[in-house]
Amino acid sequence: MLYSRHFAGASMRALFQQHHDLFAMSEFEREQVASLRRHGYALVPEFFSAPAIDSIFSQADVMFRNLEIDAQRAYSIQTKERSTLNGLTYEEIASSEKMIALRDPLLCIPELIGIAFHESILKIAANFLGYVPPLYRVTVVRDFPHNRPLHSSNFHKDNDESDSLQIFIYLVDIDDTRGPLVYVPGSNHYDVRSCRPRLSRDLGIVANDGRMSDQEVERIYPRRDWAILRTKRGSIAAIHGNGIHKGPAWTEPGSPKNKPRTAIKLDLHGYKSGVARDMKENRIRKCDFERMSGLQKLFAHGALVEEQTLALIQSA
Secondary structure: OHHHHHOOOOOHHHHHHHHHOOOOOOHHHHHHHHHHHHOOOEEEEOOOHHHHHHHHHHHHHHHHHHOOOOOOOOHHHOOOOOOOOOOHHHHHHHHHEEEEEEEEHHOOOHHHHHOOOOOOHHHHHHHHHHOOOOOOEEEEEEOOOOOOOOHHHEEEEOOOOOEEEEEEEOHHHHHHHHEEEEOOOOOOOOOOOHHOOOOOHHHHHOHHHOOOOOOOOHHOHHHHHOOOEEEEEOOOEEEOOOOOOOOOOOOOOOOOOOOOOOEEEEEEEEEEEEEOOOOOEEEEEEHHOOOHHHHHHHHHOOEEOHHHHHHHHHHO
């Protein structure tokens, strides 16, 4: 954390401090930052209008079913069970993968830009972290239900060694059939209590996909205190990744009532020792970038795409 915030992140802290006027918060935004600091999460119900969210969902749904996806973005690729998702049908992927992500979402669904780079979200993120995050990745993800919790649907922490903030903008209503996110309030505080539950793989146990079981967490944090973030589409859920969380967490794994969860996911990370960032995490049309505000441009980190190049990408 010291390396991430104060050494490697010095220039990004200076950038944040130099643009103090851009990051001035409203009372609403201050409340979300306070919730993140105290509890480790913030939930803003129905922040975006249902028509705007439904339009994005309908486009994303077609893309998912047409397999316009990042063929390298899947847990099976990380674990080297597969080398690519190419050649699989949507049904095969849904039955075997936990999560998939769209390819070039900011190019294919330009309406995402105003939502993924909404200035309130950017102000909350920067004021919570204390600097402009060097990584701000925009993805649209779909998580599939299975007969047991897979991977991040088990309790875990993200990036213990650096700052980590995840923000979800839900494109579907989130109830028990669509796997709400579960967060353990206060487990992000870097105290003795928060360090007691350890990942199974830390203990040499091959269980829960290397994550923590509910029982391990419950010994330290009573189940009654867990926050289950059920909410409507258009809502924003922001979590400090250094706290204990899981999701999507379907209440009844294997139930025929369960459905996929679709969301815009924003990944914000600090610096990690030995990991270089090229500051080009998102591909975005040059004309869209030029229309951004000064605040939005600080986060875009975009590989800018000219219209001619975009035409070639879309025809490929």
